[in-house]
Amino acid sequence: MDVRALKEMAAEAALSYIQPGMVVGVGTGSTSNLFIDALGRAQIHVEGYVASSLATEARLKSLGLPVLDLNATGDIPVYIDGADEIDPHFRLIKGGGGALTREKIVASAARRFICIADNSKDKPALGSFPLPVEVIPFARSFVARQLVKLGGSPVLRKDVTTDNGNVILDVTGLDLTDPLAMEMRINSIPGVLDNGIFAQRRADVVLMGSESGLISRAADTQA
C-alpha cells in the first residue's frame, strides 16, 4: 500500500465522527484534502465547515460544501486534521503546510480533535520533524536569535507567506522532552504568533492508516 492509501484509510475512518447538523472544523494538508474529498462523496448534511486555511476553504467550496466563518460560529463539536508527528500522549507537531496558527485556533475551539495520518507519523517522542514557528516578518531576525538561545537552529521557509501574512521559521535541535513547556516558552517570544507544538491542545483521537489496517487510539484509554 502506498502512503496515499494509508492516509485515505484514516480520512475515510474520520467520516464516522461526522453527524448530520454538526459544525465541523477541517484541517490542512494532503490527509485533510483526502478527508475533504471523502466529505464530498459522503454528502452528509452538516450545518457547515470551519476551514483552517484558505486552501482548505477553497477545496471545500470547490466541492460545493458550505463554509462557515469562525467568528459567526458557536460550538464546534469536532475538528479533523493531520499531523507531522504524533507521540504516545497524543501531542503533535503540526505546521508542515504552514497553517499551524489557524489549525491550533480551530482545534482549540473544538470539543474533539480527531487526528488523521499514515502511521509514519507515529513517533515515540516529538522532535525529529523541524518545528514550524509562525513569526511576524518585522521580528524575524530577533525571534531567530531567541530560538538559537533556546538551542534551536532556525531556517526561514523560502517563498512562503502564511494566510496571516507572516513567515515560517523551521527549527531543528530543540529539546522537546517537555513539549508543553517548549510550546509556552516559544510563544512567549515577542513576534511569535504561534508554533507547531500541540501539547496544550492535543488530539483526543488518533486514526492512523497502516499496512495491517486502521489503528484507532482514544486519549481516555491511550490503548
Ligand SMILES: O=C(CO)[C@H](O)[C@H](O)COP(=O)(O)O
Ligand atoms: O499541519 C499541517 C499543515 O499545516 C498538516 O496537517 C501536516 O503538515 C500533515 O500534512 P499531510 O497530511 O500532508 O501529511
